[in-house]
Amino acid sequence: MTNCSTKDVDALTQKLDLVIYVPVLVFGLALNIAALVVFCVLLRKWTESSIYMTNLALMDLLLLLQLPFKMHAAHQKWAEDKKLFCSFLESLYFVAMYGSIYTIVCIAIDRYIGINHPFRAKQVRSKQNALIVCILIWVFVMAMTSPIYTFREEKSGNFTCFHEFSSKGWSTEIIVCLEVFGFLLPAGVLVACSIQSVRTLKASKNSDRSRQAGVRIIYSSLAAFLVPFTPCHVAIFLQYLVRNSFISDCKQQQNIALFIQVSMNIANVTCCLDALCYYFIAKEVRSTKETFRLSINRARTNSSSDV
Template sequence: MTNCSTKDVDTLTQKLDLVIYVPVLVFGLALNIAALVVFCRLLRKWTESSIYMTNLALMDLLLLLQLPFKMHAAHHKWAEDTKLFCSFLESLYFVAMYGSIYTIVCIAIDRYIAINHPFRAKQVRSKKNALIVCIFIWVFVMAMTSPIYTFREKKMGNFTCFHGFSKNGWSTGIIVCLEVFGFLLPAAVLVACSIQSVRTLKASKNSDHKRQAGVRIIYSSLAAFLVPFTPCHVAIFLQYLVRNGFISDCKQQKNIALFIQVSINIANVTCCLDALCYYFIAKEVRSTKETLRLSISRVRTTSTSDTLDIKLDNYPSLKPHP
């Protein structure tokens, strides 16, 4: 890209960053802080679901805290002696992004087990296991993002943070691991679990309202994952082709440079989409409490009560409070 200037693209994306990042930062902080207050202070009892949701909110908050630095870096060069601090911020940014991806996948797996294997769920699902999984996610993504500290040249002078990684950052091994383990495998697991969960719900004997509520929750979670993260990883692959000389046309390079900036901005919107999913789920729960209370009282008098009780135990947040 040495003979192809993207200054006009940089100027455009600087304006775009402000248009997108400011509302995302404001609403994202408000929604995720409110979600943490609900999960940590207002819920009567910790559950597997609330532990995963809390972890997701923490990941989203960590990503949101990097946005002011990204906005500053888009308009100002950073001094060479801030390279380590810049790499630290970049690492946290990717920890938050891929930590969110893995947490969303774990929520889908947890939901799949509860819906499709309710008896086994009593043995597999627990608050302790959910906490261990969340801790493992933090350790795993921190370890996987550690190579970011090698993506800057040793002597570079003033530089633009969050941009302009060296050739090490666009090596084939790094990009393959990022695409496969950071997106393709999590996406495949998420889609498979969601499809199976939807099929089971549609085949269940629950009321239409409860089935539709569960299906909407699953579809909303799937959309909140695929819509922000798919364009982002397509753009990363295209930029890899540019940085390694597979795409040499200047116009195409400019289009890809714009695409990757726009798609990353879209990926950051997931901080708000996740928070909206929390409240969508809460709304569905509130609207079905009375129906569930009546269903419990009827089913407990039949021989099938054990199955329903296990499914409700898997999602304590759906149980009506006494």
């Protein structure tokens, strides 16, 4: 890429950053702060769902707090003595992104267990277990993103934060782990759990209104994952091909450079898309309780009839 200039792409993405980041920052902060107030103050009783949603809101807030630094870095180079601070911000950004991914997946698993295995749910689902899972998510994503501190070039001079990772950051090992454990594996689990949960809800004897509410919750969670995170991970893979000289055409490199910047901007929109989950959370608590009760009654009836 040394002989292929991306200055025009950089100039365009600087404008796109303002168009996308400012509304996301304003609405995202308002929605997530409101969600924390509802979950931590207004709700009288904590549930497994509200614990996971609180964790998701915290992850979103952490990501939102990095956006002003990303906007500043896009328009101005940073001094050499700020490399460690930059790596710290980059690490927090990816902690928030992949923390959101794993929290959404855990919500889907928790819902799947409750809907499809109501008896086991009583043993597995608890507020304490939900809290432990959230803590483990934080520990896991922090450990997973720790290599970011080694991605800065040792060369002296000013640099662009959130950009200009060294070749180590685009190594095959790093990208394979990122794509598999950061996206493909969580996406597979989420889609599988969502499909099974939707099938169970549609086959249940609940009221149409209850079924529709449950299906909407699942589809909103699926959209909050696939819409923002699929394009950016496709773009990361394409940029890996560029950085490792599998793609050498300058025009393709410029298109990929634009694609990765736009897709990362779209990924940040997840902070607002998660509001769909917040909107349905009250309905989820009520409908999930009804689903559990009816599922347990149905299972007991089937067991009695078999005897």
